[in-house]
Amino acid sequence: MTETEILVIGGGPAGLRAAAAAGELGAQVLVIEEMDWLGGQLVKQTHKFFGSKEQYASRRGIDIARILAGELENHDRVTVWTGAPVLGIYEDGMVTAQKDNRHVKIKPQRIIVATGAAEKVLPFPNNDLPGVYGAGAVQTLMNLHGVLPGRRVLMVGAGNIGLIVSYQLLQAGVEVAAVIEGAAHIGGYLVHAAKIRRAGVPILTRHTIKEAQGREVVEGAVIQQLDENWQPVPGTEQQLEVDVICLAVGLTPLADLLWQAGCEMRFIPELGGHVPYRNRLLETTRPGIYVAGDVAGVEEASAAMVEGRLAGLAAARSLGYGGPEAEAYLEDALRQLHALRSGPAGEKIRRGLEKLETMEGVPC
Amino acid sequence: MLERTGVPVKEQLDRVQPPPGHEGPMAVIECFQEIPCNPCSEACTRGAIASFTDINNPPVLIREKCNGCGNCMFRCPGLAIFVIDESYSDTETLVKIPYEYLPLPEEGTPVTALDREGKPVGLARVIKVQQGKAMDRTAIIWLAVPKGLGMTVRSIQVGR
Ligand SMILES: Cc1cc2nc3c(=O)[nH]c(=O)nc-3n(C[C@H](O)[C@H](O)[C@H](O)COP(=O)(O)OP(=O)(O)OC[C@H]3O[C@@H](n4cnc5c(N)ncnc54)[C@H](O)[C@@H]3O)c2cc1C
Ligand code: SF4
Ligand code: SF4
Numbered sequence: 001m002t003e004t005e006i007l008v009i010g011g012g013p014a015g016l017r018a019a020a021a022a023g024e025l026g027a028q029v030l031v032i033e034e035m036d037w038l039g040g041q042l043v044k045q046t047h048k049f050f051g052s053k054e055q056y057a058s059r060r061g062i063d064i065a066r067i068l069a070g071e072l073e074n075h076d077r078v079t080v081w082t083g084a085p086v087l088g089i090y091e092d093g094m095v096t097a098q099k100d101n102r103h104v105k106i107k108p109q110r111i112i113v114a115t116g117a118a119e120k121v122l123p124f125p126n127n128d129l130p131g132v133y134g135a136g137a138v139q140t141l142m143n144l145h146g147v148l149p150g151r152r153v154l155m156v157g158a159g160n161i162g163l164i165v166s167y168q169l170l171q172a173g174v175e176v177a178a179v180i181e182g183a184a185h186i187g188g189y190l191v192h193a194a195k196i197r198r199a200g201v202p203i204l205t206r207h208t209i210k211e212a213q214g215r216e217v218v219e220g221a222v223i224q225q226l227d228e229n230w231q232p233v234p235g236t237e238q239q240l241e242v243d244v245i246c247l248a249v250g251l252t253p254l255a256d257l258l259w260q261a262g263c264e265m266r267f268i269p270e271l272g273g274h275v276p277y278r279n280r281l282l283e284t285t286r287p288g289i290y291v292a293g294d295v296a297g298v299e300e301a302s303a304a305m306v307e308g309r310l311a312g313l314a315a316a317r318s319l320g321y322g323g324p325e326a327e328a329y330l331e332d333a334l335r336q337l338h339a340l341r342s343g344p345a346g347e348k349i350r351r352g353l354e355k356l357e358t359m360e361g362v363p364c
Numbered sequence: 365m366l367e368r369t370g371v372p373v374k375e376q377l378d379r380v381q382p383p384p385g386h387e388g389p390m391a392v393i394e395c396f397q398e399i400p401c402n403p404c405s406e407a408c409t410r411g412a413i414a415s416f417t418d419i420n421n422p423p424v425l426i427r428e429k430c431n432g433c434g435n436c437m438f439r440c441p442g443l444a445i446f447v448i449d450e451s452y453s454d455t456e457t458l459v460k461i462p463y464e465y466l467p468l469p470e471e472g473t474p475v476t477a478l479d480r481e482g483k484p485v486g487l488a489r490v491i492k493v494q495q496g497k498a499m500d501r502t503a504i505i506w507l508a509v510p511k512g513l514g515m516t517v518r519s520i521q522v523g524r
Contacts, residue, residue, distance in 0.1 A: 048441035048502070050401035052419055058403040058439045060500065171465055185367040190397045191442025193370030198519040200482025203370050302400070343398045343420025 007108035012040020014293025015114035021312030039065025131218025150244035162248030270352030271297030389432025
């Protein structure tokens with residue numbers, strides 16, 4: 001059995017920042033990451049990021065992953081396990097994981113869950129044909145393994161992920177036939193949209209996919225216009241010749257461990273699905289279990305990093321670490337989060353958090 | 365409109381283009397949405413992009429201070445900043461665009477100039493391909509385009 005003061009589950013931006021902050025205050029930390037590498041979603045993000053200097057704006061996601069992982073290397077109080085999925089959090093506070101093909105037990109005093117989010121899928125006829133991918137899978141193939149998903153892609157969803165993955169496909173030399181979006185407006189940042197527009201890619205709002213075509217693999221797609229009530233408009237079908245249909249229709253928090261741990265959950269669509277109730281310092285209803293990043297509500301890496309820092313500081317402080325400076329760090333993190341969410345782009349998140357705070361939403 | 369098409373409209377562009385008759389290069393910032401982002405302002409050492417009181421503010425160029433150096437261009441994650449110089453020559457306008465595709469164009473060669481929708485609008489001459497460590501794999505392509513196309517050309521097609 002391994003003992004640690006603080007256990008961080010997930011080595012994405014939220015988890016890495018949580019570990020660095022807790023270590024900085026003097027706590028002993030163990031980070032457990034399922035993959036063989038650290039960085040979470042960032043290792044697939046080859047584009048330059050938004051935000052401000054504090055969140056490494058204008059650095060590329062892949063490089064931010066390296067910086068964050070590097071921050072932990074100099075920490076003698078922080079231990080990292082990679083290639084080790086966490087399997088469960090139990091009633092008595094024990095945590096189990098798989099490491100080197102063995103089942104191991106960990107006894108932490110505090111837990112920070114930073115497991116990120118999973119992709120949503122979309123139901124339509126033939127969506128099980130090979131060639132229908134989630135955007136994450138396309139990025140993994142392309143940016144981690146250097147394999148092109150196909151030659152011509154239909155992108156479904158014009159949020160930031162759909163726009164950015166389209167851009168990355170173009171950079172890799174893949175044609176993007178169109179980006180379609182059910183809503184009346186482009187959901188992602190308009191500067192990202194402009195990048196792919198000037199590369200000649202049409203963005204069709206109020207459009208959806210009717211079906212994928214093909215016998216063994218995707219050979220085409222039929223798209224269709226939607227009216228104001230999201231109903232298909234008959235006679236507007238268009239056939240596109242594509243060999244890849246890429247779904248970028250949103251993410252949902254990967255909260256299984258929180259369910260199992262008995263944290264109180266709420267269904268908040270604005271935050272991507274079921275999220276844990278938590279206080280200002282990100283502690284859930286189960287004392288000693290904190291959350292940070294996309295698992296607490298699907299947002300951005302910039303916010304995930306700040307939340308990670310906040311949870312790391314709060315957890316370490318609850319163990320008696322950090323003097324008056326910890327207080328100032330906490331306030332600074334709260335200020336950064338507030339600033340990131342204060343504009344129109346943060347409107348949805350603010351609405352979701354408000355619902356959560358007043359315990360609205362569907363209780364579970 | 366922009367929210368539906370991803371292409372800024374004329375009124376938006378009119379607000380950000382250099383004043384008529386301006387001599388020398390000047391930044392054109394095509395970032396019209398309130399998003400949490402501010403590196404452009406931090407990149408400009410001349411203080412020509414007013415510092416943000418709120419990180420969500422869209423950038424505002426203080427024209428008198430901008431010399432068109434292009435330092436903000438490669439720091440902008442939206443690749444939304446261009447530099448144009450209408451006074452480049454009697455027949456041509458200089459347009460600098462951020463570019464992240466391979467192959468890079470070759471200096472001195474003609475390339476197809478594209479507008480904001482990716483439509484070909486004429487030929488551009490590649491004056492310079494600017495790269496550097498600080499630019500972090502975003503190249504800046506200097507293009508000489510026919511007069512009158514300075515506010516139209518926003519990308520290029522290399523080869524094919
Ligand atoms: C295409 C795309 C573009 C994006 N662009 C931007 C951008 O420009 N700017 C921006 O700010 N954000 C961007 N984001 C969002 C950003 O990547 C995420 O918000 C951010 O990575 C969330 O961080 P996280 O640490 O919460 O989760 P993740 O990065 O998802 O990390 C979670 C980690 O937990 C691990 N894990 C999960 N379950 C377990 C388990 N049981 N045991 C052990 N480990 C586990 C996972 O393997 C993963 O490494 C983008 C996302 C995508 C998909
Ligand atoms: S072009 Fe140079 S001077 Fe003008 S805003 Fe950009 S960095 Fe500042
Ligand atoms: S850096 Fe670019 S995207 Fe960010 S605010 Fe400035 S102009 Fe807009």
